[in-house]
Amino acid sequence: MAQCGGYLLAATGPLAFGLLHTATGGWHASIWLLLLLGAPELVCGLAAARPGLLRPAEPVVTSAAPLS
Numbered sequence: 001m002a003q004c005g006g007y008l009l010a011a012t013g014p015l016a017f018g019l020l021h022t023a024t025g026g027w028h029a030s031i032w033l034l035l036l037l038g039a040p041e042l043v044c045g046l047a048a049a050r051p052g053l054l055r056p057a058e059p060v061v062t063s064a065a066p067l068s
Contacts, residue, residue: 017030024030 017033020030020033021027
């Protein structure tokens, strides 16, 4: 279901850029919109790809009292 939603969202891109081109009469607005939308993706991508090391979780100690 998520993949279907992603494809439907992605399919609106060419239509939106074409409508923006028609409304403005040029590609400048479409390119600026592309750059504006790409900037947060770049920031998130760099944050997700930063080097890091995950440590294993500390073991949880529970009491050894028998259940009755």
